[in-house]
Amino acid sequence: MSDQSTPSQTEQTLANLLKEDRRFEPPAALAAEANVKADAYDEAAADSDAFWATQAERLSWDKKWDQVLDWSNAPFAKWFVGGTLNASYNCVDRHVEAGNGDKVAIHWVGEPVDDTRDITYAQLKDEVSQAANALTDLGVGTGDRVAIYMPMIPEAIVAMLACARLGAPHTVVFGGFSADALASRIDDCGAKVVVTADGGYRRGAPSALKPAVDEARTKTDKVEKVLVVRRTGQDLGENGWDDAVDVWWHDAVGSASTEHACEAFDSEHPLYVMYTSGTTGKPKGILHTTGGYLTGAAYTHNAVFDLKPETDVYWCTADIGWVTGHSYIVYGPLANGVTQVLYEGTPDSPERGRWWQIIADYKVTLFYTAPTAIRSFMKQGPDVPDRFDMSSLRILGSVGEPINPEAYVWYRHVIGGDRTPVVDTWWQTETGAVMISPLPGVTAGKPGSAMTAIPGISADVVDDEGNSVPNGSGGYLVVTKPWPSMLRTIWGDDDRYVDTYWSRFRKQGFYFAGDGAKKDTDGDIWVLGRVDDVMNVSGHRLSTTEIESALVSHPKVAESAVVGATDPDTGQAVVAYVILREEAGDGGPEIVKELSDHVRREIGPIAKPREIMIVPELPKTRSGKIMRRLLRDVAEKREIGDTQTLADASIMDLISAGQSTSTED
Ligand code: WTA
Numbered sequence: 001m002s003d004q005s006t007p008s009q010t011e012q013t014l015a016n017l018l019k020e021d022r023r024f025e026p027p028a029a030l031a032a033e034a035n036v037k038a039d040a041y042d043e044a045a046a047d048s049d050a051f052w053a054t055q056a057e058r059l060s061w062d063k064k065w066d067q068v069l070d071w072s073n074a075p076f077a078k079w080f081v082g083g084t085l086n087a088s089y090n091c092v093d094r095h096v097e098a099g100n101g102d103k104v105a106i107h108w109v110g111e112p113v114d115d116t117r118d119i120t121y122a123q124l125k126d127e128v129s130q131a132a133n134a135l136t137d138l139g140v141g142t143g144d145r146v147a148i149y150m151p152m153i154p155e156a157i158v159a160m161l162a163c164a165r166l167g168a169p170h171t172v173v174f175g176g177f178s179a180d181a182l183a184s185r186i187d188d189c190g191a192k193v194v195v196t197a198d199g200g201y202r203r204g205a206p207s208a209l210k211p212a213v214d215e216a217r218t219k220t221d222k223v224e225k226v227l228v229v230r231r232t233g234q235d236l237g238e239n240g241w242d243d244a245v246d247v248w249w250h251d252a253v254g255s256a257s258t259e260h261a262c263e264a265f266d267s268e269h270p271l272y273v274m275y276t277s278g279t280t281g282k283p284k285g286i287l288h289t290t291g292g293y294l295t296g297a298a299y300t301h302n303a304v305f306d307l308k309p310e311t312d313v314y315w316c317t318a319d320i321g322w323v324t325g326h327s328y329i330v331y332g333p334l335a336n337g338v339t340q341v342l343y344e345g346t347p348d349s350p351e352r353g354r355w356w357q358i359i360a361d362y363k364v365t366l367f368y369t370a371p372t373a374i375r376s377f378m379k380q381g382p383d384v385p386d387r388f389d390m391s392s393l394r395i396l397g398s399v400g401e402p403i404n405p406e407a408y409v410w411y412r413h414v415i416g417g418d419r420t421p422v423v424d425t426w427w428q429t430e431t432g433a434v435m436i437s438p439l440p441g442v443t444a445g446k447p448g449s450a451m452t453a454i455p456g457i458s459a460d461v462v463d464d465e466g467n468s469v470p471n472g473s474g475g476y477l478v479v480t481k482p483w484p485s486m487l488r489t490i491w492g493d494d495d496r497y498v499d500t501y502w503s504r505f506r507k508q509g510f511y512f513a514g515d516g517a518k519k520d521t522d523g524d525i526w527v528l529g530r531v532d533d534v535m536n537v538s539g540h541r542l543s544t545t546e547i548e549s550a551l552v553s554h555p556k557v558a559e560s561a562v563v564g565a566t567d568p569d570t571g572q573a574v575v576a577y578v579i580l581r582e583e584a585g586d587g588g589p590e591i592v593k594e595l596s597d598h599v600r601r602e603i604g605p606i607a608k609p610r611e612i613m614i615v616p617e618l619p620k621t622r623s624g625k626i627m628r629r630l631l632r633d634v635a636e637k638r639e640i641g642d643t644q645t646l647a648d649a650s651i652m653d654l655i656s657a658g659q660s661t662s663t664e665d
Pocket of ligand 1: 324399515
């Protein structure tokens with residue numbers, strides 16, 4: 001996609017696009033007591049090695065490092081060189097040794113009402129030790145890979161920590177993925193043991209997992225043993241159990257000793273591989289190692305959520321099958337010794353207020369979720385959340401995609417009662433931890449902006465040549481210096497690692513994140529989404545996100561997705577798919593014109609969609625990301641491409657059956 005406009009035109013467009021002038025100052029009391037204050041930015045910039053060494057001191061090391069960073073073989077980094085530690089010890093044992101064994105680590109909430117379990121740090125230590133002993137008996141040794149394919153039950157966390165304890169890298173595969181996806185991941189990293197469950201509860205009913213593992217085993221010969229948690233008690237079917245391979249968790253783990261002395265591993269010892277999609281079909285196995293990753297996860301969790309482990313109750317709604325679950329359910333929060341909520345099911349089971357009920361019941365103070373969830377609650381209106389007392393909340397977080405200003409303001413107002421800062425956290429599977437985010441006690445937040453790189457992180461927005469763009473302009477988001485929780489490589493494919501992330505700006509040595517972004521006139525960063533989500537209409541660079549936000553700011557709109565479709569006149573044209581709010585009914589006869597005028601008003605005539613389609617749902621992956629590629633196929637009247645990774649493939653039939661409506665007046 002080439003931008004044919006002159007730089008000054010583009011800059012003008014980007015400058016005009018930004019009309020958001022709302023600001024939310026940190027609450028005074030929070031600012032006064034904040035873990036991280038404004039001086040941290042300068043302190044970190046002045047001596048980043050010293051800054052990161054201080055952050056690494058949060059952890060317990062068996063042996064201190066000799067060197068903070070070895071970047072001599074860039075882009076292959078080594079952090080805390082020569083240091084040794086055990087991640088599981090840091091997340092569990094040390095809290096027990098510090099006298100906090102009776103503190104609740106996990107308030108687990110099953111989807112069936114009243115199916116709950118509280119697990120203290122002492123109990124967690126026992127279970128992790130038992131699981132480590134059981135895995136050892138199943139043949140898992142240091143360096144062996146273990147796949148984890150589990151529902152959101154405590155055993156999932158126990159399994160991850162048991163692997164970490166043994167120095168056996170885990171690869172957690174999201175429970176919503178198919179047997180094929182599971183098999184290809186198992187195969188790619190050569191996992192010899194799979195930990196799974198018979199099933200988990202989703203939308204009020206048991207949902208099976210074990211059959212997918214059985215099927216995956218027909219597609220790869222790597223698996224030697226399968227360790228199975230009995231969660232739902234569902235029938236495994238006639239051939240659903242293989243005595244030579246399958247082992248019940250309650251037998252193997254239940255009978256194992258609660259004593260397990262853990263070994264310290266090198267700081268660069270592999271901790272886990274997390275698969276994520278790239279531009280080609282083959283998923284990339286993102287490798288994270290021990291010391292740097294754990295430092296990054298613990299530091300950011302403390303800084304971005306202003307964590308007070310003695311008093312906070314934290315809840316992240318992500319699934320452990322994604323990186324957010326790794327860094328902000330397992331490693332960050334547990335390294336920091338907080339009490340957290342873990343919820344098994346869907347937000348609306350058995351009724352729409354389930355999440356808010358959990359916040360009220362456990363007096364959650366820190367809440368972390370995704371814009372897609374926030375927008376779906378917006379769609380339902382404020383009545384449901386308004387029934388619950390959520391006055392315990394003090395900070396709200398958002399992650400996964402740009403948060404539309406209206407969704408941000410709704411989140412802050414309806415869920416946070418206008419008291420809570422919203423931290424819009426930008427990061428990636430590859431970065432391991434939050435990179436760009438407001439600090440809740442420092443930053444005056446702007447709805448829709450991730451603001452600036454946190455202390456210790458150096459990010460910038462650059463043009464095609466890698467030059468920093470001036471404030472008010474857009475370009476590519478890059479990270480300009482290595483950071484402790486950075487990916488170390490793509491599992492088994494160093495070349496792809498270098499190509500994907502380090503070749504675009506090789507000369508400058510920048511990490512290319514694959515996202516477009518702009519700096520506003522204050523220099524604050526607005527992430528515009530993946531670079532391929534940036535459109536070029538008549539030589540003007542437009543972000544799908546910006547137009548989506550404009551649409552969502554219309555009172556009748558709940559959610560929208562915008563794509564750029566090839567257009568003979570303008571190069572690309574804007575095509576919008578819109579879900580209306582329930583209370584708006586069918587929107588009325590003028591709805592398309594109304595929305596089109598609204599976008600024109602909010603952003604300008606250039607952003608006016610060529611077509612607007614009112615649709616019942618949007619095609620989303622199981623992690624909630626909108627699949628714009630499919631919408632582009634509809635907009636360009638092409639045959640619809642691969643729908644395999646959609647959470648619900650039938651949605652595409654509904655959308656392509658609908659009538660598109662031109663907005664030409
Ligand atoms: C997007 C999830 C805007 C971005 C942690 C990134 C965001 C990709 C934000 C990584 C945010 C994540 N604002 N965009 N706050 N957070 N993204 O690997 O495009 O699943 O490159 O990691 O999500 O997705 P991933």
